Amino acid sequence: MTQPSQAAERAIVKVVVAGGFGVGKTTAIGSISDIEPLRTEEVLTEQSAATDSLHGVERKRTTTVAFDFGRVGWDDPDPIELYLFGTPGQPRFWDFWHDLSEGAFGAVVLADTRRIDSSFHAADFFEQLGLPFIIAVNRFPGTTPRTLLEIREAFDVDRDVPLMFCDARNPDSVASVLLALIQHVVQTRSAHSSLLDA
Numbered sequence: 001m002t003q004p005s006q007a008a009e010r011a012i013v014k015v016v017v018a019g020g021f022g023v024g025k026t027t028a029i030g031s032i033s034d035i036e037p038l039r040t041e042e043v044l045t046e047q048s049a050a051t052d053s054l055h056g057v058e059r060k061r062t063t064t065v066a067f068d069f070g071r072v073g074w075d076d077p078d079p080i081e082l083y084l085f086g087t088p089g090q091p092r093f094w095d096f097w098h099d100l101s102e103g104a105f106g107a108v109v110l111a112d113t114r115r116i117d118s119s120f121h122a123a124d125f126f127e128q129l130g131l132p133f134i135i136a137v138n139r140f141p142g143t144t145p146r147t148l149l150e151i152r153e154a155f156d157v158d159r160d161v162p163l164m165f166c167d168a169r170n171p172d173s174v175a176s177v178l179l180a181l182i183q184h185v186v187q188t189r190s191a192h193s194s195l196l197d198a
């Protein structure tokens with residue numbers, strides 16, 4: 001359990017976890033959070049079938065309708081506390097992403113190779129917002145493997161945007177994603193500062 005004195009010394013940053021419907025955002029936040037995560041899940045109904053396609057995720061029974069929230073902190077390599085906000089994935093909730101992204105340090109776009117196109121909007125959203133992001137591909141069991149090059153071509157993102165595989169159920173895997181995001185944001189900001197100073 002984190003002591004209050006330790007938490008006070010940590011840099012606190014906000015991270016948004018976004019992506020398509022059913023890609024594993026709630027699972028990822030829940031697997032790594034130091035606290036019991038806040039979830040706003042509701043049971044899927046027959047009435048929602050017309051707007052929430054279950055293609056590729058037929059076994060899914062619940063969906064996030066507002067956001068997920070979790071918190072994780074580290075003291076090494078640097079003291080930092082991450083506040084994780086997971087977005088709802090359905091298009092009908094996309095307008096809410098602007099509110100969730102306000103004041104964010106960076107974002108993780110979570111993707112699923114079964115429905116890779118469901119996360120394209122998330123990458124486009126953060127590009128237009130000017131918020132640094134990385135793409136993490138959640139490896140679901142039994143899915144057809146794709147290379148990172150194929151995924152980069154599918155997303156059509158800048159070559160500087162990091163891509164990596166992950167397992168949303170594994171805390172160490174999710175931690176690697178978050179650490180990669182922090183490194184990417186720091187490098188991006190340093191590069192921009194150098195250009196401004198030139």
